Amino acid sequence: MAGTALFSAVSTSQAAAPLRLCADPANLPFSTSSPAAAKAGTPGLYVEIGQAVADALGRPMETIWSLSYFGKRNLRTTLLAGQCDFAVGLPAVEDFMGPRVVFSRPIMSVGYALAVPKDAGTNLNGKRVAVQFASPPQSFVATRETITPATVMDPDAGMRLLADGKVDAAFVWGPSAGYVNHAVLHDAFRVVPADGPQMRYEAAIGFSRKNKELRDQVNAVLPGLSAKIAALVVKYAVPEGPPVKLAAMDTVQSVIAEAQAPAETPKPEAKPAEQPAVASVNPTAEAPKAAPKPSAAEVAEGREIFNGTCAHCHGPDAVQSERRINLRLLRHRYGDDMYAVFHKTVTKGRPSKGMPTWGNVFTEDDFSKIYAFLSTIQAP
Numbered sequence: 001m002a003g004t005a006l007f008s009a010v011s012t013s014q015a016a017a018p019l020r021l022c023a024d025p026a027n028l029p030f031s032t033s034s035p036a037a038a039k040a041g042t043p044g045l046y047v048e049i050g051q052a053v054a055d056a057l058g059r060p061m062e063t064i065w066s067l068s069y070f071g072k073r074n075l076r077t078t079l080l081a082g083q084c085d086f087a088v089g090l091p092a093v094e095d096f097m098g099p100r101v102v103f104s105r106p107i108m109s110v111g112y113a114l115a116v117p118k119d120a121g122t123n124l125n126g127k128r129v130a131v132q133f134a135s136p137p138q139s140f141v142a143t144r145e146t147i148t149p150a151t152v153m154d155p156d157a158g159m160r161l162l163a164d165g166k167v168d169a170a171f172v173w174g175p176s177a178g179y180v181n182h183a184v185l186h187d188a189f190r191v192v193p194a195d196g197p198q199m200r201y202e203a204a205i206g207f208s209r210k211n212k213e214l215r216d217q218v219n220a221v222l223p224g225l226s227a228k229i230a231a232l233v234v235k236y237a238v239p240e241g242p243p244v245k246l247a248a249m250d251t252v253q254s255v256i257a258e259a260q261a262p263a264e265t266p267k268p269e270a271k272p273a274e275q276p277a278v279a280s281v282n283p284t285a286e287a288p289k290a291a292p293k294p295s296a297a298e299v300a301e302g303r304e305i306f307n308g309t310c311a312h313c314h315g316p317d318a319v320q321s322e323r324r325i326n327l328r329l330l331r332h333r334y335g336d337d338m339y340a341v342f343h344k345t346v347t348k349g350r351p352s353k354g355m356p357t358w359g360n361v362f363t364e365d366d367f368s369k370i371y372a373f374l375s376t377i378q379a380p
């Protein structure tokens with residue numbers, strides 16, 4: 001069998017070299033560096049899948065821990081810089097990080113889920129529903145007048161409200177909801193995957209494009225691991241089964257599709273006359289002048305930084321139902337002062353209001369790119 005031949009070729013030529021897994025030290029149910037968890041045999045779903053892949057390739061595995069708070073930015077300094085060889089669980093979508101990251105075949109589907117009492121259905125009409133701040137479920141409930149939302153900062157908080165009887169359902173990140181329900185709440189609730197735009201993605205194993213050979217080796221062993229992976233999905237209580245299609249999801253789809261249209265086809269050269277005007281009306285003396293005419297590549301990089309770091313709070317591609325933090329309204333709100341307010345807010349933050357300070361995290365160049373991206377998606 002072809003798979004066997006490949007397997008033995010791999011194991012003899014690379015037996016000594018450890019396969020280095022890129023993993024987040026604090027991201028249960030996916031990964032944790034906690035020695036207690038390792039001892040208990042629960043180092044996380046992605047760590048165990050990584051180990052299964054390494055075993056199948058006949059190589060030892062080494063885990064390279066790196067906090068993935070900055071998402072793609074983190075992968076750039078780990079996976080793409082050759083610090084580690086593979087990252088389990090990346091969204092296998094083409095625009096994730098462009099051609100620099102290549103993917104294995106999909107290993108599982110992950111997404112948002114609905115946690116409800118065991119005897120309750122999944123119809124949310126007339127219900128109180130906990131949703132994560134700046135998430136697709138929040139956008140969904142915002143369009144439904146019959147639902148009373150309770151906004152939470154993370155899935156655990158949503159599950160706590162549900163357990164305390166303060167809401168009727170929690171519509172939050174599925175793997176976290178499943179894990180909390182199982183590990184903390186003794187499976188008190190039913191956790192059902194939800195379907196809809198931006199609600200789910202196929203997770204795969206990601207590699208640097210320089211490492212396509214390893215990708216091909218992993219693809220060759222993955223079919224043999226599917227039963228093992230399915231068992232691990234159950235072990236970590238990731239919600240499974242056919243996702244529920246939420247009623248009137250199509251309304252949201254059209255709203256999101258419309259809002260995203262400008263981002264898909266950035267027009268960096270649009271309205272060039274507005275840029276010089278910013279500099280002359282600029283009230284913040286220390287703010288550098290707005291970058292002249294960004295290129296399409298700069299806009300794309302800005303979008304990537306934005307979606308990797310800012311989207312947690314401001315929404316993917318800045319699609320955000322909460323007006324206060326909707327960055328598509330910057331021009332509406334500030335007109336010619338838009339650049340000055342942007343620059344001051346990102347470099348100094350508004351710590352008392354929940355906007356972090358990014359002055360020590362990003363360079364002026366990064367800020368120009370983020371601004372270039374935001375400029376292309378301002379509401380008309």
Ligand code: HEC
Nearest residue numbers: 309310312313325333342345346350353354355356358370
């Ligand atoms: C942890 C959540 C969080 C993250 C991450 C975050 N922001 Fe914010 N941001 C906020 C909040 C909350 C406000 C609103 C503060 C207020 O009410 O004045 C805000 C306000 C802003 C504003 C001013 C909006 C206005 O209309 O006045 C800008 C510009 C902005 N953020 C840009 C960014 C950029 C760029 C990033 C990524 C580098 C980012 N933010 C990341 C939470 C966040």
